[in-house]
Amino acid sequence: GENVEQHPSTLSVQEGDSAVIKCTYSDSASNYFPWYKQELGKRPQLIIDIRSNVGEKKDQRIAVTLNKTAKHFSLHITETQPEDSAVYFCAASKTGRRALTFGSGTRLQVQP
Amino acid sequence: NAGVTQTPKFQVLKTGQSMTLQCAQDMNHEYMSWYRQDPGMGLRLIHYSVGAGITDQGEVPNGYNVSRSTTEDFPLRLLSAAPSQTSVYFCASSYGVTNTEAFFGQGTRLTVV
Numbered sequence: 001g002e003n004v005e006q007h008p009s010t011l012s013v014q015e016g017d018s019a020v021i022k023c024t025y026s027d028s029a030s031n032y033f034p035w036y037k038q039e040l041g042k043r044p045q046l047i048i049d050i051r052s053n054v055g056e057k058k059d060q061r062i063a064v065t066l067n068k069t070a071k072h073f074s075l076h077i078t079e080t081q082p083e084d085s086a087v088y089f090c091a092a093s094k095t096g097r098r099a100l101t102f103g104s105g106t107r108l109q110v111q112p
Numbered sequence: 113n114a115g116v117t118q119t120p121k122f123q124v125l126k127t128g129q130s131m132t133l134q135c136a137q138d139m140n141h142e143y144m145s146w147y148r149q150d151p152g153m154g155l156r157l158i159h160y161s162v163g164a165g166i167t168d169q170g171e172v173p174n175g176y177n178v179s180r181s182t183t184e185d186f187p188l189r190l191l192s193a194a195p196s197q198t199s200v201y202f203c204a205s206s207y208g209v210t211n212t213e214a215f216f217g218q219g220t221r222l223t224v225v
Binding site: 004006009031032034042043044045046049051089093095098099100102103104105 | 145147152153154155156157160162168170202211213214216217218219
């Protein structure tokens with residue numbers, strides 16, 4: 001089955017700096033890669049996703065890049081703000097697979 | 113439109129007790145699933161359903177049962193609670209089986225003593 005590894009497990013940055021979280025996946029047939037943000041005590045919520053026919057996707061201060069050859073994808077947050085502090089999960093899936101496989105999560109702390 | 117609603121929010125059980133975690137969605141989603149979240153382990157799939165009357169096991173199904181009699185509801189039953197089942201449980205639903213956004217409930221924090 002699919003295996004998703006996520007790094008780092010914790011990340012601390014200064015407000016205004018950029019943050020990068022990386023994930024690798026094992027199944028080369030995976031074609032859907034969402035990122036979820038989970039604030040303390042809250043539910044995970046989708047913040048951005050990318051499909052395998054696209055190499056990069058941006059939404060304001062967040063972007064996701066995908067390298068299918070290397071089987072890794074990354075979340076980039078620019079101009080970080082204290083409200084970006086949360087746990088971020090990557091996930092992978094493919095057409096026909098009946099569930100998302102999640103990474104282990106990255107706790108991002110933005111220091112004001 | 114309430115989205116995905118889970119009850120209860122918190123629960124303490126004694127070892128050996130049984131209980132049902134409730135999950136309901138009002139978005140007419142066919143796909144529903146249950147995850148457990150443990151520190152450092154991400155979200156692990158327990159059971160899922162691709163429609164009313166159809167359920168299947170996920171990654172960590174032992175000790176849990178599910179049923180899906182309606183599109184809206186997907187309860188998770190703990191048969192005989194064990195301390196290893198102490199976790200935060202999330203129900204999720206999505207329009208499609210894969211490749212679409214999953215909407216999560218607010219979670220149930222379960223402690224088994």
